[in-house]
Amino acid sequence: MDPENVNIPVISRPERKRFIPAITGAFILYYLIMMLIAPVKTLNSINSEYGFTPDEKSVVSDSIATDSTYLALFRERAFIQARVDMAASDSLCLSLNLPDSSVNIDIAGVTVSRTEISKMTVSRMLKDRQSYAITSMLSKPLTIENAFSSIPREPLMIKMAPKDTSEYKPDIIPDTADYEPVNFILELEEGIVIYVYQDERLNAFDGIRCFFFDLGYRFVRTWRALKSVITLKVPEYNPYIKLRLPREDAKILYRALPEKGQIALLR
Amino acid sequence: MENEILNDEDLSQVRAKDRIIKPALITASVISVLIFFLYLSPFFQELTVSGSSATTNSATLKKDAAYRRQINLLKRDIQLLSSRYGRYTSGQAYLVINTTDNLFYLYRNRKLVRQGHCSTGSFKLLKTQEGRSWIFKTPKGKFTILGKTTNPSWKKPDWAFIEEGLPVPPPDHHTRFEYGVLGEYALSLGDGYLIHGTIYKRFLGMPVTHGCVRLNDEDLEAIFHTLNIGSKVYIF
Numbered sequence: 001m002d003p004e005n006v007n008i009p010v011i012s013r014p015e016r017k018r019f020i021p022a023i024t025g026a027f028i029l030y031y032l033i034m035m036l037i038a039p040v041k042t043l044n045s046i047n048s049e050y051g052f053t054p055d056e057k058s059v060v061s062d063s064i065a066t067d068s069t070y071l072a073l074f075r076e077r078a079f080i081q082a083r084v085d086m087a088a089s090d091s092l093c094l095s096l097n098l099p100d101s102s103v104n105i106d107i108a109g110v111t112v113s114r115t116e117i118s119k120m121t122v123s124r125m126l127k128d129r130q131s132y133a134i135t136s137m138l139s140k141p142l143t144i145e146n147a148f149s150s151i152p153r154e155p156l157m158i159k160m161a162p163k164d165t166s167e168y169k170p171d172i173i174p175d176t177a178d179y180e181p182v183n184f185i186l187e188l189e190e191g192i193v194i195y196v197y198q199d200e201r202l203n204a205f206d207g208i209r210c211f212f213f214d215l216g217y218r219f220v221r222t223w224r225a226l227k228s229v230i231t232l233k234v235p236e237y238n239p240y241i242k243l244r245l246p247r248e249d250a251k252i253l254y255r256a257l258p259e260k261g262q263i264a265l266l267r
Numbered sequence: 268m269e270n271e272i273l274n275d276e277d278l279s280q281v282r283a284k285d286r287i288i289k290p291a292l293i294t295a296s297v298i299s300v301l302i303f304f305l306y307l308s309p310f311f312q313e314l315t316v317s318g319s320s321a322t323t324n325s326a327t328l329k330k331d332a333a334y335r336r337q338i339n340l341l342k343r344d345i346q347l348l349s350s351r352y353g354r355y356t357s358g359q360a361y362l363v364i365n366t367t368d369n370l371f372y373l374y375r376n377r378k379l380v381r382q383g384h385c386s387t388g389s390f391k392l393l394k395t396q397e398g399r400s401w402i403f404k405t406p407k408g409k410f411t412i413l414g415k416t417t418n419p420s421w422k423k424p425d426w427a428f429i430e431e432g433l434p435v436p437p438p439d440h441h442t443r444f445e446y447g448v449l450g451e452y453a454l455s456l457g458d459g460y461l462i463h464g465t466i467y468k469r470f471l472g473m474p475v476t477h478g479c480v481r482l483n484d485e486d487l488e489a490i491f492h493t494l495n496i497g498s499k500v501y502i503f
Binding site for chain 2: 043061067080090160218225251252258
């Protein structure tokens with residue numbers, strides 16, 4: 001058989017014009033459906049792992065897990081429990097108290113710094129203060145898994161040793177964070193993400209830099225979601241807390257926290 | 268013939284429009300798709316999350332003895348955990364050092380009694396041609412005062428010579444010992460890290476040290492007399 005005579009279906013140009021938008025549209029719809037399923041899946045897995053399990057010895061009704069008095073006390077206990085657990089280590093930790101609008105740096109149970117939150121936005125899942133499962137999930141400290149930041153954690157300067165005294169020059173290089181805007185994002189265990197942005201706009205470019213910093217992280221998250229969706233997996237849903245803090249305090253927080261630091265959270 | 272010329276003009280106008288409209292449409296589509304992926308899909312995702320779980324607050328439940336027992340149990344837990352947590356903050360004197368802003372805070376009986384400027388590690392990484400290196404940073408975390416000295420002398424380590432381009436002398440050579448540069452007092456935190464005085468007072472409040480914490484004479488004296496061996500120092 002002459003290979004030149006084989007009938008290969010050729011998509012004509014007008015057909016291709018219709019075909020590409022159709023495929024793109026279908027993928028966008030599929031992506032959106034997967035994205036909408038993600039929070040439901042996350043909530044179901046939190047409920048199955050941390051949901052209320054009645055104590056065999058106790059004869060109390062299951063409805064206690066939906067009682068607001070019980071839940072308020074349970075939230076308080078979860079927060080203190082997480083702080084006590086963190087205090088056992090000598091490392092630096094954060095206590096994030098949303099009702100109080102404060103962030104503390106704790107070292108071995110001693111609060112060494114306290115910052116007032118200027119503004120905050122909390123995702124609906126974390127806003128739900130009546131959820132037993134989410135409170136139960138927060139009764140242990142959350143470990144930082146990844147961090148993205150506009151400033152280096154350690155403003156390291158490299159200096160080559162001089163060969164002799166004639167080459168020696170005393171040097172004081174200013175810390176770059178004195179000029180750069182301070183924004184950082186902490187990805188925690190259980191998929192929770194904490195965004196910290198500096199509150200002040202010191203110059204016109206701070207807002208633009210903040211936008212691009214946020215955009216960069218959106219690309220990272222979208223890329224992860226696309227990879228999941230393409231491999232037919234439901235993407236991860238990340239409940240978030242967005243905080244605006246005074247610039248100096250944001251810098252202290254980021255620099256104080258170790259790479260795998262822990263955070264206790266009260267909603 | 269005239270008609271044909273007009274048609275050609277029309278055609279070139281259409282082509283010109285096509286050259287502008289087509290890329291504009293493609294750009295608009297790409298931007299729309301990006302906005303969808305980056306902003307709209309997370310926004311819609313958030314809308315699907317239920318914001319509040321239902322509460323029952325049943326009056327019958329509140330009268331139940333088992334319920335009251337559970338509530339009391341929780342209250343007792345909170346009290347126990349709070350007092351346990353409170354015990355971590357010592358009633359004894361302790362020192363807090365903020366390395367980002369180069370500030371110190373001295374506490375006694377859980378009250379701030381003194382604060383001021385200090386100098387901490389410069390975050391300088393000193394490298395030699397031979398491959399030796401040192402990072403000059405103040406360690407963070409919880410430390411204990413392990414020793415207290417008056418009129419301390421400084422035994423200069425190798426890096427102090429290398430940094431200035433000087434030849435490194437033998438370990439106990441007299442050029443390694445400097446007197447009066449650490450102030451009148453020094454408190455040891457272990458691993459060679461000290462809280463001491465300085466002759467470079469103009470640098471207080473700046474990150475310029477090799478890892479030690481420098482203070483001015485008055486603050487150093489107050490801290491030396493307030494902290495004891497075993498007192499805690501928290502550095503962040």
